[in-house]
Amino acid sequence: MSTLKYQSQSVATPYFVFALILFTGQIIFGLVMGLQYVVGDFLAGVIPFNVARMVHTNLLIVWLLFGFMGAAYFLVPEESETELYSPKLAILLFWVFAVAATLTVLGYLLVPYSRLAEITGNEYFPTMGREFLEQPTITKIGIVIVCLGFLFNIGMTMLRGRKTVINMVLITGLIGLAVFFLFSFYNPSNIALDKFYWWFVVHLWVEGVWELIMGAILAFILIKITGVDREIIEKWLYVIVAMALISGLLGTGHHFFWLATPEYWQWVGSVFSALEPLPFFAMVLYAFNMVNNRRREHPNKAATLWALGTAVMAFLGAGVWGFLHTLAPVNFYTHGTQITAAHAHMAFYGAYAMIVLTIISYAMPKLRGIGEASSKKAQVLEMWGFWLMTVAMVFITLFLTGAGVLQVWLQRLPEGGEALSFMETQDKLSIFYWAREATGLIFLIGLITYMCNFLVDRKAAK
């Protein structure tokens, strides 16, 4: 007996499974880096910090992409009310992407980065060595091919079927993701230009089009678990994603304060990025409103928890912690400190890791043939995982914020001669880093607990 409305939705399974494997890798490398922050020479010869960080951030990006793709393969057929255009293509692209991602990470770990650049011919088309865009050019090309194939498959499915608002918002987000990634191929010798256009990938992804993807997935989940009228949810969705783009596009300006840019960006960036918390706040109101006005009692309580959790944590991490250092006069002192790291951790976890975990929570019991929801026991474990990871992330963020405030106080605020050097300052922050590492271990325990939930119903799964 199948619990899927459309058989082709099942192609989402490998995407979700692989995403969770990469997520686990990300956390392990995060713990290695966290320890290197305080025990500087820990594994220094084997996994230098720059390698660990590259693996940590790249695994994050790639597992979120796998998650988004899995989400699209799962929800688009259901929204379109038709089978996926080509399940075979989806599976083929899964393997292409999974092999490319694995080889790239192995390349990071097994050879020095400069050797990887040499092997992959970076000198002929240099795109490597820029934060988050460290992938060899050939991997970047692979990502583009996978994205195009994916968009084609999803697009054809949508064209064939019902065109819902969720589908339209999702596809604009996904097209934006593919289009803005193309800026990663632009790497001029002029570092000033390079840095300016680098943000066209980084910011316009995470504070632009990814928010559309998040909004669409959340809307889908809310319709399913609350049974609230689609019309109401879709209206909210439009308003939220409109606010996200209206604030987020010019909000890019908050990255242009301290580059070779005209000073008007300090006004534009401050004003518009101060509006960036609004869509996230609206998302909190909307998620709670829909759940409170629910027309049905969905048995998947864990998915409901993730849906509410992602709205709240995205608002705190992206909205509040973003606003904390987004105004130009504040950012002058906080730019590139642990405050940035604090914000990045909670924002990525709250908005993007959690939305992927939300759809996984909703979809997995169906994909595994268990039914509408996992057993009570599995859900309890999953919810323990939710709370352990989420509370751990709140504390990681608080400790990094503490480190950041002290760093600004010691290194940035004093006049030239009295300011502590970077390395002296780092020594003073070690208590915060130790606390962050300990909390990171709690996060790992939460992740293990979360993973165990999949073992509970293994007999019921087919």
Added chain:
Amino acid sequence: MSDTFTKGMARNIYYGGSVFFLLLFAGLAMHTTREMPKSDHRENLTEAVANGKAIWEDNNCIGCHTLLGEGAYYAPELGNVYYRRGGGDLDAFKGFMQSWMLIQPLGVPGRRQMPQFNLTEQQVNDLAEFLKFTAEIDVNSWPPNIEG
């Protein structure tokens, strides 16, 4: 939300607002790109600077350091290291860079370690030229002090 605010209105705000602000953003970005030569001093972008940037990238320096505040927060800011370690003098800075790169890793127990990148003398000089170019870009008076 009230009934007078329809889904159609919400949709129009989404599409209309997005297109409007996307165009506005593109316009400002074009203006900035045109203005940039005034502040980035690209007339000083020599072959050595371009090589230095390639060396910077090929060794993933951004994986530990920040450059103009962007990158990893594990090792010092290098956007102004030309002034901090070279006092704004290219020969002095190259001298510093040659000896500094040579003695890595420092091997102090427990201290954060910079790997040995085995760069040639020429490569270190080019890297120094790149860091000088970066330091001389006018970035609206950031960072607040010499410590970066």
